[in-house]
Structures are given as structure tokens and as C-alpha cells.
Amino acid sequence: MATPIHPFEALRPERVVAAIESLGFEVLGEPFALNSYENRVYAWRDDTQQRWVAKFYRPERWNSAQILEEHAFLAELDRNDVKVGAAWSDDDGKTLHDFEGFRFTLFRHVIGQAPELDNPAHLFALGELLGRMHSVAGRIAFIDRPSMQPEAIMTSSRERVLASNWMTLRQRQAYQRISAALLELIPLPNWPSSHMIRVHGDCHIGNMLGRDDEFALVDFDDCCMAPAVQDIWMLLTAQNEQEWRQQLAEVLEGYEQYGEFPRSELKWIEALRTLRLMRHSAWLVDRWDDPAFPVAFPWVASEGYWDQHIRTLEQQRHALERPPWLA
Structure with a gap:
């Protein structure tokens, strides 16, 4: 019996680009996979050189209501001047998007390095x-x-x-x-x-x-x-x-x-x-x-x-x- 194919194996670079571009963006170069294992997360640039992160959610982990509640929390924190990586929304206010069976969200890239805990x-x-x-x-x-x-x-x-x-x-x-x-x-x-x-x-x-x-x-x-x-x-x-x-x-x-x-x-x-x-x-x-x-x-x-x-x-x-x- 053939080994079942894991859903993330279908998330090839060209599919990542197609998903992002389905929202009206132009992707410069190939997205760079970040060290994320629970989900799949990619850094990329648009045609204005703005840096972004695209997060593709692991199927069947969180339901859409749970993901949207996370996004609402981020938006609430952002409105109250708490520095977070808030989710991008389209003209209809949507932050959670679907593409060929994958749910994904875009975030503006947060610049910086990890803190030093001895500082x-x-x-x-x-x-x-x-x-x-x-x-x-x-x-x-x-x-x-x-x-x-x-x-x-x-x-x-x-x-x-x-x-x-x-x-x-x-x-x-x-x-x-x-x-x-x-x-x-x-x-x-x-x-x-x-x-x-x-x-x-x-x-x-x-x-x-x-x-x-x-x-x-x-x-x-x-x-x-x-x-x-x-x-x-x-x-x-x-x-x-x-x-x-x-x-x-x-x-x-x-x-x-x-x-x-x-x-x-x-x-x-x-x-x-x-x-x-x-x-x-x-x-x-x-x-x-x-x-x-x-x-x-x-x-x-x-x-x-x-x-x-x-x-x-x-x-x-x-x-x-x-x-x-x-x-």
C-alpha cells in the first residue's frame, strides 16, 4: 500500500506564489521558507520591495473561527499600540484566505533580532x-x-x-x-x-x-x-x-x-x-x-x-x- 501523501508536500513554491498573487500582489523572486514546522511560513517581497510573511496553516489543527479570533486579538493589540505582527486584510476586511485547499494569512515582516536574556x-x-x-x-x-x-x-x-x-x-x-x-x-x-x-x-x-x-x-x-x-x-x-x-x-x-x-x-x-x-x-x-x-x-x-x-x-x-x- 502506498504511503499517504502529507498535505504540505503539495505546497510547492509555485503554489505559494500563486496563492499570494491571487490576492493581487506581485511576488519578487521565490519565497524563502522560514523555520516553522507546525505551519509553513515564507518570507517574500512585493514589487515595491516591501517585505512580508505568508503563513499557511496546518490543515485540521485550528478551525477558521479559532484562527480569526487570533487575528482579531492581533488587531486589538495593534490598535492599542502593542507591537505585534498584525494580519493583513483585503478590501473586504478578510484576513484568512483560501487557495486550493490551503488557508493562509499575510503579515507584514517584523524587522529585528531576538532579545538577549542576559541584557x-x-x-x-x-x-x-x-x-x-x-x-x-x-x-x-x-x-x-x-x-x-x-x-x-x-x-x-x-x-x-x-x-x-x-x-x-x-x-x-x-x-x-x-x-x-x-x-x-x-x-x-x-x-x-x-x-x-x-x-x-x-x-x-x-x-x-x-x-x-x-x-x-x-x-x-x-x-x-x-x-x-x-x-x-x-x-x-x-x-x-x-x-x-x-x-x-x-x-x-x-x-x-x-x-x-x-x-x-x-x-x-x-x-x-x-x-x-x-x-x-x-x-x-x-x-x-x-x-x-x-x-x-x-x-x-x-x-x-x-x-x-x-x-x-x-x-x-x-x-x-x-x-x-x-x-
């Missing part, structure tokens, strides 16, 4: 950006986008990894044991509703671009309802208490130019880190039928990857039992 000025600026964003995000709730629910995410991730054939019997037994222990240690099945706001959801440095101390947020593909700390914790990368507290102080000083940060949420950082670790491995397993994944992540097929993942989860067990530096 206090950058941390302060990122705190300002997130504080301004959350001051707008807290006004209303998402209706169609998901809510981050710790127990559901961990349970689903655990089941998907265990249903795969990647691990040896020894590794499977170790993963079953440690993932069950982590599930027992998460602080609560769902975050309290009073702490849930609209968040970016994936605030790593690759999604923050700028120059000097001016940054913008890009790629809201994971935006959801979650605690505010979800957009903060990945900025805290220091490996000792003094430097960690210095990073946190700079971020919160910037953040609190626009509103008080709920410090009680800091105790959830290790739970959030655990969710991300478990969900990432489940994501790799889920997406292995996409030809881009074996090329980009070949180590997933090795025993060494799963041994390291299990060791990392063991470290998280200790962190959940004794959250560092948060007392």
Missing part, C-alpha cells in the same frame, strides 16, 4: 511589552481559542507518547512511572478562572524581535486562555538564584509600568515547564508523518533522545517537589 535593558523592554499586552488582553476572554488545562494536557501528552512505538520496554516503563508521578504533583487540574487571561502562549525569544530595547511579538499561533505567568517564565533562564531573581526583577519592573503582575502565579512555573516538556515530545510523535519532521528532528528516533527526555522529567519531579527560588 537587563532587553528584559525590562520585554516586561514592558508583555505588561502592555496583558493590560489589553485582560479586558475580555477568548471564546473559540482553547484554555490551558494542566491535567488534560499532561494526560493527553502521556497517552500519545505511550501509544507510539519509539521507546524500548525499559524506557516505556520508566516513562510510565515518571509521567504518572508528575501528574500527581501538578498543583491543580485547572488554573483558577480568576487567573485566566488571553496570552501569547509561546513567548520564547524566537517570537520576540526588535532592535536595541524595542521589541515586537510575532506568531500568536498558540494564543489561548492561561495565567499571565505563561508569557513570562521562558524569559527566566538563569541557573542560579541571584541571577534568576535579577532577571525576574527587570521583567516585572517593565511589566508593572502597565499593571500589577500576579506574583502568586510564580509558584506555577515548574508546572508550566513540565507541561511544555511533555507536550513537546507528544507533538514530535504526532507530527512524524509530516516529512519535515524526520529531517528536522532525526534524534527523536534514537534511544538517546528518550533516555534524555526521561532524565529531564525526573529533574522536573524534583523541581515540582521543591520549586527553586520561589519561597
Whole structure:
């Protein structure tokens, strides 16, 4: 039996160009594929040398209402002077477009580089950006986008990894044991509703671009309802208490130019880190039928990857039992 063709294999450069040009643009040269695996994202220039990004959504991940709610959030942030990569709309106000079975959106290119998390000025600026964003995000709730629910995410991730054939019997037994222990240690099945706001959801440095101390947020593909700390914790990368507290102080000083940060949420950082670790491995397993994944992540097929993942989860067990530096 022939192996099914993944939908993204049909997204050839000529189809990308044809999709963009169907909206009335002229594309100069061939679009350049950016490092995006969940979706397919291309940088390109129009005939005026304006730089753009075209994002083609993974089929069957988000429904159109969820994507449009992301776009509406971006437009709301843009109107309130929060620096984001907002979606382009045509003369009819449409931001989500269809071409030969693919849904796609155009964004103006955001110029800049990733921040340096050991630079206090950058941390302060990122705190300002997130504080301004959350001051707008807290006004209303998402209706169609998901809510981050710790127990559901961990349970689903655990089941998907265990249903795969990647691990040896020894590794499977170790993963079953440690993932069950982590599930027992998460602080609560769902975050309290009073702490849930609209968040970016994936605030790593690759999604923050700028120059000097001016940054913008890009790629809201994971935006959801979650605690505010979800957009903060990945900025805290220091490996000792003094430097960690210095990073946190700079971020919160910037953040609190626009509103008080709920410090009680800091105790959830290790739970959030655990969710991300478990969900990432489940994501790799889920997406292995996409030809881009074996090329980009070949180590997933090795025993060494799963041994390291299990060791990392063991470290998280200790962190959940004794959250560092948060007392």
C-alpha cells in the first residue's frame, strides 16, 4: 500500500506564489521558507520591495473561527499600540484566505533580532511589552481559542507518547512511572478562572524581535486562555538564584509600568515547564508523518533522545517537589 501523501508536500513554491498573487500582489523572486514546522511560513517581497510573511496553516489543527479570533486579538493589540505582527486584510476586511485547499494569512515582516536574556535593558523592554499586552488582553476572554488545562494536557501528552512505538520496554516503563508521578504533583487540574487571561502562549525569544530595547511579538499561533505567568517564565533562564531573581526583577519592573503582575502565579512555573516538556515530545510523535519532521528532528528516533527526555522529567519531579527560588 502506498504511503499517504502529507498535505504540505503539495505546497510547492509555485503554489505559494500563486496563492499570494491571487490576492493581487506581485511576488519578487521565490519565497524563502522560514523555520516553522507546525505551519509553513515564507518570507517574500512585493514589487515595491516591501517585505512580508505568508503563513499557511496546518490543515485540521485550528478551525477558521479559532484562527480569526487570533487575528482579531492581533488587531486589538495593534490598535492599542502593542507591537505585534498584525494580519493583513483585503478590501473586504478578510484576513484568512483560501487557495486550493490551503488557508493562509499575510503579515507584514517584523524587522529585528531576538532579545538577549542576559541584557537587563532587553528584559525590562520585554516586561514592558508583555505588561502592555496583558493590560489589553485582560479586558475580555477568548471564546473559540482553547484554555490551558494542566491535567488534560499532561494526560493527553502521556497517552500519545505511550501509544507510539519509539521507546524500548525499559524506557516505556520508566516513562510510565515518571509521567504518572508528575501528574500527581501538578498543583491543580485547572488554573483558577480568576487567573485566566488571553496570552501569547509561546513567548520564547524566537517570537520576540526588535532592535536595541524595542521589541515586537510575532506568531500568536498558540494564543489561548492561561495565567499571565505563561508569557513570562521562558524569559527566566538563569541557573542560579541571584541571577534568576535579577532577571525576574527587570521583567516585572517593565511589566508593572502597565499593571500589577500576579506574583502568586510564580509558584506555577515548574508546572508550566513540565507541561511544555511533555507536550513537546507528544507533538514530535504526532507530527512524524509530516516529512519535515524526520529531517528536522532525526534524534527523536534514537534511544538517546528518550533516555534524555526521561532524565529531564525526573529533574522536573524534583523541581515540582521543591520549586527553586520561589519561597
